[in-house]
Amino acid sequence: MGRRIAVVILALSALMPLVLLGLWSVGDHWFFPTLIPPAFTTDSWRATLTGRLGAAALISGVVALATAVLGCAFAMPIGRAMARLSGWRRHMASALAFLPVAAPPIALGLGLQYAFVTLGVSGTIVGVIAAHVVSATSFLAIYFAGVFTALDPRIEDEARCLGARPLDVWTRITIPIVRRQIGDALALGFLVSWAQVPLTLVIGGGIVRTLPLEVYDYLRAGETRYAATGALLLTVPPMLALLAARRERVAPL
Amino acid sequence: MEPALLVQGLAVPFGSGPGLREVTFDVAAGERFVVLGASGAGKTSLLRALAGLSPVTDGTIAVRGPAIYLHQTPVLFPHLTVYENVAFPLRIRGRPQAEIDSRVRAALASVRMGGFAPRMPRTLSGGQAHRVALARAVVARPALLLLDEPLASLDPTLREDMRRTILGLQADWDGAMVIVTHDLDEMSALADRVAVLLDRRIAQIASPAELLSRPASLAVARFLGHLNEMPVPGDAVAVFPPTAVRPQVDGFRARVSGLRVRVRGTTAVLTLDGAEIEMSVDPLQPPEIGDELTVGLDPRGVLKFQNVDTPSVPMSSTRIVS
Numbered sequence: 001m002g003r004r005i006a007v008v009i010l011a012l013s014a015l016m017p018l019v020l021l022g023l024w025s026v027g028d029h030w031f032f033p034t035l036i037p038p039a040f041t042t043d044s045w046r047a048t049l050t051g052r053l054g055a056a057a058l059i060s061g062v063v064a065l066a067t068a069v070l071g072c073a074f075a076m077p078i079g080r081a082m083a084r085l086s087g088w089r090r091h092m093a094s095a096l097a098f099l100p101v102a103a104p105p106i107a108l109g110l111g112l113q114y115a116f117v118t119l120g121v122s123g124t125i126v127g128v129i130a131a132h133v134v135s136a137t138s139f140l141a142i143y144f145a146g147v148f149t150a151l152d153p154r155i156e157d158e159a160r161c162l163g164a165r166p167l168d169v170w171t172r173i174t175i176p177i178v179r180r181q182i183g184d185a186l187a188l189g190f191l192v193s194w195a196q197v198p199l200t201l202v203i204g205g206g207i208v209r210t211l212p213l214e215v216y217d218y219l220r221a222g223e224t225r226y227a228a229t230g231a232l233l234l235t236v237p238p239m240l241a242l243l244a245a246r247r248e249r250v251a252p253l
Numbered sequence: 254m255e256p257a258l259l260v261q262g263l264a265v266p267f268g269s270g271p272g273l274r275e276v277t278f279d280v281a282a283g284e285r286f287v288v289l290g291a292s293g294a295g296k297t298s299l300l301r302a303l304a305g306l307s308p309v310t311d312g313t314i315a316v317r318g319p320a321i322y323l324h325q326t327p328v329l330f331p332h333l334t335v336y337e338n339v340a341f342p343l344r345i346r347g348r349p350q351a352e353i354d355s356r357v358r359a360a361l362a363s364v365r366m367g368g369f370a371p372r373m374p375r376t377l378s379g380g381q382a383h384r385v386a387l388a389r390a391v392v393a394r395p396a397l398l399l400l401d402e403p404l405a406s407l408d409p410t411l412r413e414d415m416r417r418t419i420l421g422l423q424a425d426w427d428g429a430m431v432i433v434t435h436d437l438d439e440m441s442a443l444a445d446r447v448a449v450l451l452d453r454r455i456a457q458i459a460s461p462a463e464l465l466s467r468p469a470s471l472a473v474a475r476f477l478g479h480l481n482e483m484p485v486p487g488d489a490v491a492v493f494p495p496t497a498v499r500p501q502v503d504g505f506r507a508r509v510s511g512l513r514v515r516v517r518g519t520t521a522v523l524t525l526d527g528a529e530i531e532m533s534v535d536p537l538q539p540p541e542i543g544d545e546l547t548v549g550l551d552p553r554g555v556l557k558f559q560n561v562d563t564p565s566v567p568m569s570s571t572r573i574v575s
Contacts, residue, residue: 158328161304161321162342163393172345177332 018235024228044229052214053230059125060194060211064237066129068189071136072182078137079144080174084153094145100138108135109202116203123205131203132193139192140185147181187241194237255317257282257396257429258303263312267298273453276312280397280429285419287440287461288433290450291476296433299450300399303431318396318428325401327386329374335361335385336370342393360388363425364418380411384418391426398422400432404439416442437477441465449473468492471558479556480520481530490558495520497554498532504549509540523548 024030025044027037048054082093100108112131113122121127151174159173160166175182197212204210215230256279266272273295280286290296301307303314304322329338337344339360343353361367364384374382383403390398403419404412419430420443432443440447441461448458449469457469468474474492475482481498485491495518510529511522519536522529523546532548534540 152328154324154328155330157306158324159330159341161306162345162389163319163321164341164345168345172341173330177330 018232021228021232024224025232027225041225044225047226048229048233052209053211053226053233056209056211056214056230057233059209063125063129063132063200063208063210064190064193067132067136067193068186070129070133071140071189071193072185074133074137075140075144075185076182078141079146080148082141082145083148083151094142097138097141097145100135101142105135105196105198106202109199112199113202122203123207125204125208128200128204128208128210131199132196135196135199136189136192140189143185143188144181147178151177184245187244191238191241195234256280257284257317258286258320258431259313259315260303261313261315263299263302263314264310265295265298265302265307266310267295267307268293271453272310273299273450274311275454278448278455278458280431282317282396282429283423283427285423285430285432285443285445287444287447288431288450289437289440289447289476290433290435292435294435294450295453296435296450297401300401300431300433303397304399316397319393320397320399321390321393321395322399323386323390323401323403325403326406327379327382329377329382329385329389331374333374334370335366335372335374335377338374338385339389339392341389346393356392357388359425360392361385363391363421364388380407380414383407383411383415387418387422391422391428394426394428396428398428398430400430402434402436402439403432404442405434405436412439419443449476451476468556474556474558483528483530485557488559491555492558493550493555495531495533497551498523498530498548499551501547501549504547507546507548509542509544509546511542512539 023037026040026042028039028041030037030039044053048057078097082090082097085093109131112134116122116127116130119127121130155177156169156173159169164172195212196210197216200208200210200213204213206213211230211234215227215234218224218227218230258280260279261277263276264272264274265276276299278286288296288299298307300322302309303316304320306322329335330341333341336357339357340353343356348356358367358370361370364387366381366384366388369377369381369385374385377385400419404415407415423430430443432439434440434443444461446458447461447464449456449464451472456473457464459467459469464473465477468477468479471482471490471492479492479494481493481495483491505525507523507525507530509521510524512534513520513522513531514536518533519539520531521534521540523532525548540546
């Protein structure tokens with residue numbers, strides 16, 4: 001009985017905010033203390049197809065996808081090299097890789113901003129992607145270091161010994177063996193970029209409008225309906241990732 | 254014929270010491286060449302150097318074609334079926350599918366794993382994984398196969414099975430094998446010729462039978478387990494196996510002070526003029542401890558060495574090139 005109550009409370013605490021967001025996203029002229037919106041409208045949802053919210057979601061998606069792919073592409077070789085180190089070298093490499101994660105995003109953003117202004121990519125989507133990739137490469141490299149530490153190094157040695165060139169080793173041995181972990185890393189890179197605000201703000205300079213930025217602006221402007229709609233859109237990729245993760249079979253390397 | 258492998262004046266560093274030096278030998282196509290040495294003698298370093306996996310500091314290695322090094326424990330690709338594991342060396346060489354199929358099936362058949370093609374490596378026993386690794390090693394017909402103690406980690410039944418598999422490999426592949434081991438049984442089971450690695454050099458190269466009956470030096474004789482040593486006049490040492498000690502009516506008087514039971518045979522420990530020697534005895538009817546025996550030596554089993562460093566057996570009977 002007690003357990004059932006706990007489950008109900010947990011479900012309510014997880015679902016209530018979403019239900020409220022849902023109501024907010026369609027409620028018209030809805031003010032405290034009214035419990036149910038007096039009128040409904042779908043204008044904010046229509047905006048996801050044609051208006052600012054839709055454009056922002058598209059930009060966020062492009063940035064997050066590029067970040068996930070590029071971040072993994074950079075982080076995998078770095079993580080594999082880190083996994084082959086030991087002792088103080090491993091420690092130093094880990095600390096170095098962790099630095100962009102440990103540093104406050106604003107600080108990292110300001111540092112990158114200086115470099116990106118010189119490169120002329122500040123305030124562009126390319127600049128935002130590059131900044132997100134720096135941060136993603138950092139934590140994904142640490143993630144991949146763990147993955148490759150668990151991978152028997154003799155497997156790659158064996159492939160080389162049988163005549164495989166380095167590219168063959170990557171494409172036929174290493175990547176297929178860790179493909180599930182690569183999927184996880186892509187999801188992780190996507191989600192962190194998808195929710196990223198400070199870096200986008202500093203590097204994008206308010207010109208690159210991603211979804212979380214639009215939600216912020218709508219909230220500040222008191223446009224609750226649009227903010228709630230944007231917030232609901234923001235929860236879609238994490239939910240999909242959770243569903244996918246639930247279905248995955250847990251298999252050792 | 255040109256040898257499959259020619260090693261001349263090779264120096265291989267290993268551990269913290271000076272490393273192997275002046276390693277010179279050749280291996281013919283189709284030959285199984287065993288490098289025999291104690292643990293820590295540098296056998297694995299030599300093998301890895303031949304495979305190009307470890308550095309050498311001097312000398313030359315000439316291999317007629319690619320060499321493949323096989324780990325002591327099999328390392329199969331966990332994400333590929335048995336078939337795809339064996340096909341791997343052919344796939345990376347871009348061979349056509351028809352050729353891959355026929356060669357993979359032939360290789361699997363030669364190690365008696367024909368029915369296992371669709372299986373995943375994690376479903377195989379240790380012995381089966383060994384056989385698949387062997388098939389994968391020879392499928393691309395390397396000039397040279399390097400094996401690191403291939404029987405060492407196996408139980409007695411699997412050892413015999415693996416020995417047959419290794420001998421069977423050369424049925425349709427004429428490559429050479431270099432096998433390192435510390436184990437005399439493994440050596441005699443697999444070798445066409447054997448090199449003894451002692452004190453960081455090759456001490457002798459001979460056929461197994463020649464090596465066991467005519468070790469080139471006292472050190473080699475000791476390594477081969479010629480248990481008995483007795484000083485003889487002229488600053489020399491007589492070395493003989495327990496089988497050379499026989500009961501003899503007019504022989505030396507000796508007293509049985511112990512019994513030793515080994516796989517290779519049971520021996521009685523005899524005390525003779527204060528020295529201890531071992532004599533082969535019938536394991537089912539051994540003498541009693543304290544028995545007095547009169548024994549003699551079969552002269553055919555006795556080797557004489559001037560001292561530790563000078564071999565009395567002429568080196569010309571071996572194929573050492575120096």
